[in-house]
Amino acid sequence: MAVRMRITNEVIYGHYPQFAEIAEALESLLGQRGWTTGSLWMPLAGKSNVIVYEREFDDLAHLEREVRAFQSDAEATELFRELASHLVQGSGHSELLVAAPVASP
Numbered sequence: 860m861a862v863r864m865r866i867t868n869e870v871i872y873g874h875y876p877q878f879a880e881i882a883e884a885l886e887s888l889l890g891q892r893g894w895t896t897g898s899l900w901m902p903l904a905g906k907s908n909v910i911v912y913e914r915e916f917d918d919l920a921h922l923e924r925e926v927r928a929f930q931s932d933a934e935a936t937e938l939f940r941e942l943a944s945h946l947v948q949g950s951g952h953s954e955l956l957v958a959a960p961v962a963s964p
Contacts, residue, residue, distance in 0.1 A: 860957055862922055866912045869950035875908070878945040885938045892932070894925050922955075
């Protein structure tokens with residue numbers, strides 16, 4: 860069962876260019892490590908300076924393996940800390956989503 864991870868944060872006003880640069884470097888590193896890459900989204904309307912990051916995994920075990928690998932990688936965690944310095948503290952919200960079942964006729 861595929862699992863989608865969604866993380867929503869608010870970027871500090873005026874910090875988006877730095878945030879985007881670090882996010883791009885982090886995505887590049889994920890790809891170099893052979894880990895699942897993701898995508899950034901922002902609301903077309905609604906609250907300002909919100910950023911949504913999504914990654915999709917084959918299953919929960921896949922997510923767990925990558926999280927453990929990420930957390931033990933010094934370069935990845937350093938980039939993550941740099942990225943977090945451009946976010947409003949306490950604004951983060953995470954979700955794990957699975958596909959909803961479709962009723963059969």
